[in-house]
Amino acid sequence: MMDILVNLGGGFGIMFTPMAIFLCLLGVFAGITFGAIPGISPSMAVALLLPMTFRLEPILGMVLLLGAYKGANYGGSVSAVLINTPGTPSAAVTGFDGYPMAKTGRVGEAMGVSLYASMIGGIIGTVVLILFAAPLARVALEFWPSEYFALTVLGLTTVATMGGKNWQKALVAVVFGLLLNTVGMEPFAGTRRFTFGEVRLFEGFSLVPAIIGLFALGELFYNLEHYVKGEKFDKLAYKLPKLSYYLTVWKNITRAGVLGTIIGIFPGAGGTIAAFICYDVEKRFSKKPDEFGKGAPEGVAAAESSNSASAGGALVPLLALGIPGSATAAVLLSSLLVHGLNPGPEMFVDEPELVYGMFASMFMANAFILAVGLLGAQLFVRVTDLSKKLLYPLIFVFAIVGSYAVTNSMYPVVVCVAFGVVGWIFRRYGFPTAPVVLGIVLGRLAEMSFRQALMIGGIESFYQRPLTLIMLATAIAAVVYPIVKKRITGRAAIGREE
Amino acid sequence: MRKIRFLKGESMKRVLVFLLLVTLTFSVFAGGQQEEAAPDPDAAVGPWEPTRPITIITHVGPGGGMDVATRLFVDIASEFTDATFVVENITGGGTMNASRAVLDRPADGYTVFGMAMSNVNSVVANEFDRDVFIDGYHWIAKIQRDPAAVIIHKRDRDAGMDFEGIIEQARQMGGRQNWAVPVLGGNKHFEALMIWEATGVEATATPYETGPLGAAAVLGGSAQVQMGNPFNAAGRDLWVAAIASPERMPGFEDSPTFAELGYPELNDEHIWRGFAVKQGTPREMIEWFQGIVLQVYEHPRWQAFNAENAIMPRAVFDDDFRAIVDSTMEKTEFWLRELGMLD
Numbered sequence: 001m002m003d004i005l006v007n008l009g010g011g012f013g014i015m016f017t018p019m020a021i022f023l024c025l026l027g028v029f030a031g032i033t034f035g036a037i038p039g040i041s042p043s044m045a046v047a048l049l050l051p052m053t054f055r056l057e058p059i060l061g062m063v064l065l066l067g068a069y070k071g072a073n074y075g076g077s078v079s080a081v082l083i084n085t086p087g088t089p090s091a092a093v094t095g096f097d098g099y100p101m102a103k104t105g106r107v108g109e110a111m112g113v114s115l116y117a118s119m120i121g122g123i124i125g126t127v128v129l130i131l132f133a134a135p136l137a138r139v140a141l142e143f144w145p146s147e148y149f150a151l152t153v154l155g156l157t158t159v160a161t162m163g164g165k166n167w168q169k170a171l172v173a174v175v176f177g178l179l180l181n182t183v184g185m186e187p188f189a190g191t192r193r194f195t196f197g198e199v200r201l202f203e204g205f206s207l208v209p210a211i212i213g214l215f216a217l218g219e220l221f222y223n224l225e226h227y228v229k230g231e232k233f234d235k236l237a238y239k240l241p242k243l244s245y246y247l248t249v250w251k252n253i254t255r256a257g258v259l260g261t262i263i264g265i266f267p268g269a270g271g272t273i274a275a276f277i278c279y280d281v282e283k284r285f286s287k288k289p290d291e292f293g294k295g296a297p298e299g300v301a302a303a304e305s306s307n308s309a310s311a312g313g314a315l316v317p318l319l320a321l322g323i324p325g326s327a328t329a330a331v332l333l334s335s336l337l338v339h340g341l342n343p344g345p346e347m348f349v350d351e352p353e354l355v356y357g358m359f360a361s362m363f364m365a366n367a368f369i370l371a372v373g374l375l376g377a378q379l380f381v382r383v384t385d386l387s388k389k390l391l392y393p394l395i396f397v398f399a400i401v402g403s404y405a406v407t408n409s410m411y412p413v414v415v416c417v418a419f420g421v422v423g424w425i426f427r428r429y430g431f432p433t434a435p436v437v438l439g440i441v442l443g444r445l446a447e448m449s450f451r452q453a454l455m456i457g458g459i460e461s462f463y464q465r466p467l468t469l470i471m472l473a474t475a476i477a478a479v480v481y482p483i484v485k486k487r488i489t490g491r492a493a494i495g496r497e498e
Numbered sequence: 499m500r501k502i503r504f505l506k507g508e509s510m511k512r513v514l515v516f517l518l519l520v521t522l523t524f525s526v527f528a529g530g531q532q533e534e535a536a537p538d539p540d541a542a543v544g545p546w547e548p549t550r551p552i553t554i555i556t557h558v559g560p561g562g563g564m565d566v567a568t569r570l571f572v573d574i575a576s577e578f579t580d581a582t583f584v585v586e587n588i589t590g591g592g593t594m595n596a597s598r599a600v601l602d603r604p605a606d607g608y609t610v611f612g613m614a615m616s617n618v619n620s621v622v623a624n625e626f627d628r629d630v631f632i633d634g635y636h637w638i639a640k641i642q643r644d645p646a647a648v649i650i651h652k653r654d655r656d657a658g659m660d661f662e663g664i665i666e667q668a669r670q671m672g673g674r675q676n677w678a679v680p681v682l683g684g685n686k687h688f689e690a691l692m693i694w695e696a697t698g699v700e701a702t703a704t705p706y707e708t709g710p711l712g713a714a715a716v717l718g719g720s721a722q723v724q725m726g727n728p729f730n731a732a733g734r735d736l737w738v739a740a741i742a743s744p745e746r747m748p749g750f751e752d753s754p755t756f757a758e759l760g761y762p763e764l765n766d767e768h769i770w771r772g773f774a775v776k777q778g779t780p781r782e783m784i785e786w787f788q789g790i791v792l793q794v795y796e797h798p799r800w801q802a803f804n805a806e807n808a809i810m811p812r813a814v815f816d817d818d819f820r821a822i823v824d825s826t827m828e829k830t831e832f833w834l835r836e837l838g839m840l841d
Contacts, residue, residue, distance in 0.1 A: 043561065047560025047587075051569050051572075187681075190624075200591060202592045202624075203591050206590070322732075322733045330561040331560050333710075342733030345735075407587075408587075408588055409588060409599065448705075448707070452704055456676055
């Protein structure tokens with residue numbers, strides 16, 4: 001422990017130099033800006049800055065990239081809350097409650113919760129990373145494909161709470177999302193499925209344009225259909241709440257931060273799955289679960305905190321084992337490799353200044369996110385003040401350009417618009433769109449891990465490994481428990497009436 | 499449940515207006531692309547000097563092997579030329595989206611394909627038109643050679659396991675020994691098949707998508723062996739039990755070559771990366787670019803980056819590179835047929 005503190009002190013020593021502070025601030029600012037643009041994911045934001053690091057000292061390069069990583073994770077929530085256009089896939093979950101809050105005039109509150117949850121979640125992730133990187137990395141390795149499959153099943157159970165009373169429609173939506181994964185090249189051997197000879201369908205329906213379409217365009221088409229000339233938004237409360245307000249969601253932020261970090265350490269799981277699972281957990285813990293999805297600040301807190309914390313988690317296998325836990329961590333790994341640095345256990349011994357400088361920079365990045373976020377929020381919230389005649393075309397352009405940016409081609413734009421129509425139809429007939437995203441996010445991992453597990457150990461894989469069994473049992477309980485509880489409560493109520 | 503009703507009146511009008519807007523947007527984008535496709539009349543005249551940025555399109559996402567190599571390449575190249583390079587990642591479509599994007603642009607020297615062996619695999623595996631996707635390119639330069647490596651956990655090495663031990667274990671496990679490869683029907687899978695054929699054993703190849711995830715599988719014990727590149731073992735509790743290299747590699751001095759182990763036929767297995775341009779690109783541009791490749795090849799930063807990542811830098815041009823491409827096609831076709839993945 002003493003060693004950690006001494007090394008961390010050394011890390012802060014590196015950070016308190018003008019160049020390091022400047023690069024950290026630059027990274028955070030660029031990250032928030034890129035993150036807020038739909039189509040530019042955190043990994044793309046970091047990659048855009050990667051060439052700048054080639055000529056920098058390794059630690060300074062990492063300061064810049066980590067600032068961008070953290071900033072982009074927060075930036076994604078800005079557009080999700082304000083215009084229901086998630087800047088990053090994980091921010092889609094932030095928008096579940098953030099956007100309804102903004103729509104009902106609580107825009108300042110939504111922005112504030114998202115900002116503070118992101119910052120505190122980021123700190124939780126960093127602290128866990130510093131204290132438990134090595135043991136947690138070993139835990140991550142113990143995750144075999146059967147455990148990954150069980151994790152996806154656990155993730156899919158969140159649909160039970162997501163749908164609420166409309167659980168049948170939620171089920172249809174999640175199955176729709178899962179089936180979408182069958183289009184394109186299957187992940188095992190690249191065999192083409194439902195591509196009809198069209199090369200552009202080889203990659204299937206990529207997540208980012210699908211999310212932009214489902215949420216931003218779906219909402220836009222729906223609003224357009226119900227547009228009333230001269231109609232204005234509800235009276236908007238722009239002001240961010242006082243600090244004491246955030247105490248009302250501290251439990252949600254903390255729980256989601258810890259759980260988000262843990263999910264983040266498993267390579268391939270990522271911030272989006274973390275956000276979905278943590279959102280579900282908080283909804284189950286809530287005394288007012290019906291408010292989730294309609295503008296519950298607890299939902300925003302859970303999504304943002306877990307998403308931000310998962311970034312720290314993703315660095316656990318990167319730094320402790322040299323295995324990137326996310327696409328963004330892979331870009332960070334590239335930067336280290338270009339400088340001839342191999343992350344792994346030896347780096348903690350051979351390059352303590354670099355490792356602890358990175359940790360210190362993550363704390364500083366969180367502080368800068370708060371500063372930039374507080375200043376920016378005053379400006380960002382004014383977006384909702386625009387007249388609908390101006391805002392709607394802007395959202396449309398934002399969505400189209402964002403989709404185009406994904407692969408610099410028209411295909412994602414077509415996907416985005418097609419999903420916009422799907423989102424509009426879903427909205428019109430009361431089908432929730434969030435489970436579609438869940439299906440797309442989990443489908444590929446579920447298929448891959450299921451088939452891997454079968455190849456490695458056959459069907460026995462799913463019941464001979466205790467961790468798999470526990471997770472599958474938890475998933476079953478997560479679905480069965482609310483049903484049983486509802487029946488018991490129902491019978492008790494009937495009994496009382498009689 | 500609400501009954502499904504058709505749109506009518508105002509709603510219909512609004513949606514139609516929006517669909518019109520969508521069409522207009524597509525037209526604008528498509529128009530922009532067509533404009534980009536117009537040939538440059540000055541392209542083939544006089545000694546070649548770039549007058550605008552050169553785009554290098556790669557098929558991998560940010561942070562991928564070719565992406566990092568390309569970005570470092572252009573960074574070093576900036577020491578030798580005033581030309582501006584832009585690296586563009588066009589992923590998906592089994593590497594074909596990037597390939598199509600290159601072929602859709604004019605052969606004026608301002609678009610270069612930063613590609614790898616997997617592009618050629620994809621053309622063969624998906625039975626794309628080779629006249630277009632192979633012969634449609636001039637193969638400028640192979641720049642990297644990434645040797646094949648058989649990787650195991652250091653714990654197993656310390657317990658006495660070596661390459662022969664791996665083969666013995668494979669025999670004992672009767673086909674259940676698990677080898678981590680990125681994808682079935684890919685180069686690493688072929689390399690594993692070649693090793694099994696050469697040593698007369700059977701094992702299972704399981705895809706883990708990437709090299710680092712394959713390394714994690716061996717570290718975690720879900721796979722016994724990784725078929726990867728030496729770099730997958732660097733800095734981790736992993737050991738290279740056999741390496742495809744003419745001689746032992748710096749940083750991997752305790753790892754024997756396949757030739758040393760008695761399998762010289764496996765000693766040349768590797769994956770490669772390089773650059774290509776659309777056929778018809780001015781010869782002057784190709785020579786100019788090859789000059790840059792040679793200068794970067796000799797640069798200490800390029801040499802150091804490759805050495806640290808256990809990659810052999812190369813500068814193989816034109817017909818010699820094309821011969822490597824042809825050999826890759828032959829090998830891919832042979833193994834895909836063996837696997838029943840190609841008619």
